Amino acid sequence: MSRHSLPRQSLDFPAWYGEVVRRAGLAESSLVRGAMVIKPYGYAIWEAIQRALDERIKATGHENVYFPLLVPSTVFDRERELVEGFAPEVAVVTHAGGKKLEEPLVIRPTSEAVIWATYARWVQSYRDLPLLYNQWANVVRWELRPRLFLRTTEFLWQEGHTAHETEDEAMAEALRILHDVYADTAEQVLAIPVLRGRKSASERFPGAVETFAIEALMRDGKALQAGTSHYLGQKFARAYNVRFTDRSGKEQYAYATSWGASTRLVGGLIMAHGDDTGLRLPPAVAPYQIVIVPISSVDGGWTRVREASEGLAATLRAAGLRVRLDDREEIRPGFKFNEWELRGVPLRLELGERELEDGQATLVRRDTGAKERTSTDGVASRARELLAEIQRRLLEEAHAFRAEHTLENPKSYEVMREFLEAAGGLAIAPWCGSPTCEDRVKREARATIRCLPLQRVSIKARCIVCESLAVERATWSQAY
Amino acid sequence: MSRHSLPRQSLDFPAWYGEVVRRAGLAESSLVRGAMVIKPYGYAIWEAIQRALDERIKATGHENVYFPLLVPSTVFDRERELVEGFAPEVAVVTHAGGKKLEEPLVIRPTSEAVIWATYARWVQSYRDLPLLYNQWANVVRWELRPRLFLRTTEFLWQEGHTAHETEDEAMAEALRILHDVYADTAEQVLAIPVLRGRKSASERFPGAVETFAIEALMRDGKALQAGTSHYLGQKFARAYNVRFTDRSGKEQYAYATSWGASTRLVGGLIMAHGDDTGLRLPPAVAPYQIVIVPISSVDGGWTRVREASEGLAATLRAAGLRVRLDDREEIRPGFKFNEWELRGVPLRLELGERELEDGQATLVRRDTGAKERTSTDGVASRARELLAEIQRRLLEEAHAFRAEHTLENPKSYEVMREFLEAAGGLAIAPWCGSPTCEDRVKREARATIRCLPLQRVSIKARCIVCESLAVERATWSQAY
Numbered sequence: 003m004s005r006h007s008l009p010r011q012s013l014d015f016p017a018w019y020g021e022v023v024r025r026a027g028l029a030e031s032s033l034v035r036g037a038m039v040i041k042p043y044g045y046a047i048w049e050a051i052q053r054a055l056d057e058r059i060k061a062t063g064h065e066n067v068y069f070p071l072l073v074p075s076t077v078f079d080r081e082r083e084l085v086e087g088f089a090p091e092v093a094v095v096t097h098a099g100g101k102k103l104e105e106p107l108v109i110r111p112t113s114e115a116v117i118w119a120t121y122a123r124w125v126q127s128y129r130d131l132p133l134l135y136n137q138w139a140n141v142v143r144w145e146l147r148p149r150l151f152l153r154t155t156e157f158l159w160q161e162g163h164t165a166h167e168t169e170d171e172a173m174a175e176a177l178r179i180l181h182d183v184y185a186d187t188a189e190q191v192l193a194i195p196v197l198r199g200r201k202s203a204s205e206r207f208p209g210a211v212e213t214f215a216i217e218a219l220m221r222d223g224k225a226l227q228a229g230t231s232h233y234l235g236q237k238f239a240r241a242y243n244v245r246f247t248d249r250s251g252k253e254q255y256a257y258a259t260s261w262g263a264s265t266r267l268v269g270g271l272i273m274a275h276g277d278d279t280g281l282r283l284p285p286a287v288a289p290y291q292i293v294i295v296p297i298s299s300v301d302g303g304w305t306r307v308r309e310a311s312e313g314l315a316a317t318l319r320a321a322g323l324r325v326r327l328d329d330r331e332e333i334r335p336g337f338k339f340n341e342w343e344l345r346g347v348p349l350r351l352e353l354g355e356r357e358l359e360d361g362q363a364t365l366v367r368r369d370t371g372a373k374e375r376t377s378t379d380g381v382a383s384r385a386r387e388l389l390a391e392i393q394r395r396l397l398e399e400a401h402a403f404r405a406e407h408t409l410e411n412p413k414s415y416e417v418m419r420e421f422l423e424a425a426g427g428l429a430i431a432p433w434c435g436s437p438t439c440e441d442r443v444k445r446e447a448r449a450t451i452r453c454l455p456l457q458r459v460s461i462k463a464r465c466i467v468c469e470s471l472a473v474e475r476a477t478w479s480q481a482y
Numbered sequence: 483m484s485r486h487s488l489p490r491q492s493l494d495f496p497a498w499y500g501e502v503v504r505r506a507g508l509a510e511s512s513l514v515r516g517a518m519v520i521k522p523y524g525y526a527i528w529e530a531i532q533r534a535l536d537e538r539i540k541a542t543g544h545e546n547v548y549f550p551l552l553v554p555s556t557v558f559d560r561e562r563e564l565v566e567g568f569a570p571e572v573a574v575v576t577h578a579g580g581k582k583l584e585e586p587l588v589i590r591p592t593s594e595a596v597i598w599a600t601y602a603r604w605v606q607s608y609r610d611l612p613l614l615y616n617q618w619a620n621v622v623r624w625e626l627r628p629r630l631f632l633r634t635t636e637f638l639w640q641e642g643h644t645a646h647e648t649e650d651e652a653m654a655e656a657l658r659i660l661h662d663v664y665a666d667t668a669e670q671v672l673a674i675p676v677l678r679g680r681k682s683a684s685e686r687f688p689g690a691v692e693t694f695a696i697e698a699l700m701r702d703g704k705a706l707q708a709g710t711s712h713y714l715g716q717k718f719a720r721a722y723n724v725r726f727t728d729r730s731g732k733e734q735y736a737y738a739t740s741w742g743a744s745t746r747l748v749g750g751l752i753m754a755h756g757d758d759t760g761l762r763l764p765p766a767v768a769p770y771q772i773v774i775v776p777i778s779s780v781d782g783g784w785t786r787v788r789e790a791s792e793g794l795a796a797t798l799r800a801a802g803l804r805v806r807l808d809d810r811e812e813i814r815p816g817f818k819f820n821e822w823e824l825r826g827v828p829l830r831l832e833l834g835e836r837e838l839e840d841g842q843a844t845l846v847r848r849d850t851g852a853k854e855r856t857s858t859d860g861v862a863s864r865a866r867e868l869l870a871e872i873q874r875r876l877l878e879e880a881h882a883f884r885a886e887h888t889l890e891n892p893k894s895y896e897v898m899r900e901f902l903e904a905a906g907g908l909a910i911a912p913w914c915g916s917p918t919c920e921d922r923v924k925r926e927a928r929a930t931i932r933c934l935p936l937q938r939v940s941i942k943a944r945c946i947v948c949e950s951l952a953v954e955r956a957t958w959s960q961a962y
Contacts, residue, residue: 032550032600033557034587039600042545042615049546065522066529070512071551071589071620071636072573077513090580093552095589098573098635099624107514109551109575109589120512120519135522140551140620144579155578156551 015222036148036155046289072107087208118242151269159264172257184229193284193396199453211235220273223425225479231261281346290326321382422447432472434465495702516628516635526769567688598722631749639744652737664709673764673876679933691715700753703905705959714738761826770806801862902927912952914945
């Protein structure tokens with residue numbers, strides 16, 4: 003594993019991405035086209051993301067549940083917009099138990115259908131509301147252009163499905179998830195700054211009245227939708243007949259939200275922080291926050307530095323850190339440095355013989371490459387300080403990168419088009435609200451509207467595309 | 483929800499089980515026959531079981547991974563015994579992405595096929611071994627007689643799949659999982675005593691050389707297989723061509739194990755501890771370890787007891803306990819008592835007005851019904867003591883139940899047959915090793931061999947069935 007042969011990020015981003023995923027041992031393609039095998043190191047990152055999301059989902063009052071993988075096709079077919087949105091993507095079970103099934107079963111591409119068909123049994127009165135449920139599950143969507151973590155035919159995610167008495171309450175729920183679960187996890191845990199916004203009609207989830215999303219900028223200048231939260235109005239309640247008696251004794255349809263974040267976040271983590279040397283993992287999600295590399299060049303020295311390294315590993319673990327001791331004797335230190343840099347471990351601790359005698363060790367930061375000597379006595383507290391600093395700095399750096407790659411109020415459509423076509427980043431410009439202008443940007447610059455402001459406030463400006471009166475400011479970008 | 487209408491456990495165990503699952507809000511049947519919806523309370527129990535298993539799986543050196551749900555049928559077909567064992571149970575995807583697939587895809591009934599087909603790429607040398615991986619996943623097996631948690635067409639589980647250099651190492655792995663992961667979780671966390679044993683050939687996993695299992699006795703006298711660990715020999719390595727260069731430079735096939743435990747454990751928990759009043763949950767897995775019920779009969783008293791209850795809830799939570807405050811004003815205390823007893827909460831704390839003035843509260847144990855007054859000052863430490871005591875006592879009680887329902891060395895086959903036919907519990911008796919005798923017991927008493935001793939030691943006795951020389955002592959029972 004030599005870092006010199008990793009493709010340069012700036013020269014061939016897709017090749018860089020693929021090689022980092024492969025060499026860092028995150029995932030690989032499987033025997034079924036488009037589905038991936040998530041390897042131990044990649045899965046450990048996903049587990050850390052899961053924990054962060056799950057904590058926040060529970061802290062905001064939700065409970066976990068589990069609904070079936072397979073949905074009778076007649077149940078799935080009851081929601082017209084859902085079916086139309088997913089028709090080209092579903093996988094269908096036609097045989098089971100050695101027989102042809104009387105009714106085919108759809109593998110869930112998302113679970114609104116099966117969940118709302120069940121909510122019909124659970125909701126009679128306003129007293130049964132709200133239902134605030136989430137599930138951790140796999141879903142299948144047949145992807146034509148699969149890409150590890152970013153678009154796979156099967157992926158892992160959480161999907162929340164809530165039912166409410168009023169539109170206001172459901173809308174507040176959709177926004178609470180956007181802010182307190184998704185944006186908070188992205189920024190505080192993944193160290194990825196995100197825009198929080200509304201989707202245009204063409205980018206909405208099938209069946210949603212309003213789709214909110216967090217959008218992150220990757221280091222190739224493209225945006226990644228990193229989590230979505232939908233206000234679904236009463237569409238699903240009508241399709242699945244979820245009615246309740248309200249406080250005034252009248253029958254009403256319940257108001258719905260749904261929201262999901264997936265293993266795609268692992269892809270976002272790679273592309274938001276990685277550099278030419280490989281991954282750079284924020285300490286909050288790094289499977290190993292610190293790797294210890296013992297170094298000995300003289301005969302008989304190895305045992306001493308290895309034993310001292312074991313002692314330091316125990317000290318650091320006792321301080322609550324996730325530690326990897328790389329004591330492979332046959333592998334040279336320089337090779338180990340490259341390997342753990344590629345795998346993005348935030349801190350490296352080198353322990354050599356001379357240092358050992360002085361009661362010292364060397365700490366090397368993955369984010370900046372900065373080295374420092376530290377006393378082995380105070381190593382745990384210093385490591386903790388540095389990890390906190392790295393977590394902060396990765397977020398700041400990503401913030402700065404986004405600021406440098408944001409074009410606000412481009413002078414002309416031509417300027418914006420060129421910027422977007424070259425994947426220069428995010429362009430923020432007035433838009434008239436018409437799909438025609440949106441389509442033109444998509445066609446001419448391969449860029450879509452990533453988000454619109456959460457609040458609809460009227461502006462005085464002219465559409466960057468057609469120059470008629472604008473209704474709001476849109477953020478455009480090429481996207482994954 | 484009245485406990486008086488719960489069917490008596492001793493009179494109609496299946497009806498009792500079904501009602502407990504339904505009324506405690508654990509799970510319900512879904513729209514797809516045989517698949518279940520796991521409701522919040524049931525899922526919270528499953529999450530506690532998952533945490534216990536996952537900790538132990540990691541502590542024994544394993545890492546989590548994720549392999550795809552769908553397996554190309556030609557890959558699945560490569561292992562003859564696996565296919566024959568699962569053929570009547572698999573669900574098959576024939577269409578996806580709007581087209582008929584060139585090759586049908588099997589939904590994993592278990593993942594040996596897809597995992598060993600992948601291991602072929604991961605293993606070249608003995609240096610690549612062992613592979614010690616586990617995944618948390620859903621699997622589908624078409625069940626003809628589904629039963630919530632116990633047999634469902636889709637269930638959630640963990641499945642470990644390991645590859646080793648030698649037979650000894652693989653065998654030691656299979657036994658380590660049996661003891662340190664499954665038996666330890668069952669006994670220390672679920673408070674269910676288990677037998678650890680070997681399966682007879684007819685009860686083995688398809689493709690296994692040796693299947694080990696933990697077996698628990700339910701309160702209706704039937705056994706439940708609560709976790710299995712398989713030594714698979716080189717069968718899968720041969721079928722999927724997983725070869726490595728060994729330490730002497732020769733090519734070898736790798737040795738395999740696989741092991742799984744599932745949502746079925748929730749069913750085991752219900753049936754091992756439940757009584758006529760409902761569930762009795764061991765504190766280690768109870769979603770709420772203590773429920774607080776404020777009680778007020780005088781006007782204006784409610785606010786005071788509710789506020790004091792909130793204070794106690796905060797104190798107990800700060801002490802690390804999982805607490806539910808039932809402050810529904812419109813529901814009477816007696817109704818709440820019944821509801822939380824049905825749902826198996828280990829401890830109830832009642833707080834009335836007079837007690838409040840005296841600085842006292844009442845603690846009631848779910849396992850014994852014992853009540854005691856305690857000072858509100860010391861309530862957290864007393865609650866912790868009682869919870870530890872309840873955890874211990876549930877295990878002891880289940881141990882005593884099993885001892886009372888075990889028939890060792892029955893005098894004759896007739897005695898054993900009558901005992902087993904009446905689901906009297908476990909019968910331990912010498913067996914000649916012949917499938918003919920095993921079949922006869924199955925036919926005449928509906929009982930199977932649940933397990934054989936882990937160590938094959940020769941005995942001097944005659945087979946309880948045919949009276950020819952016995953080879954070992956078998957444990958028979960009716961089973962789920």
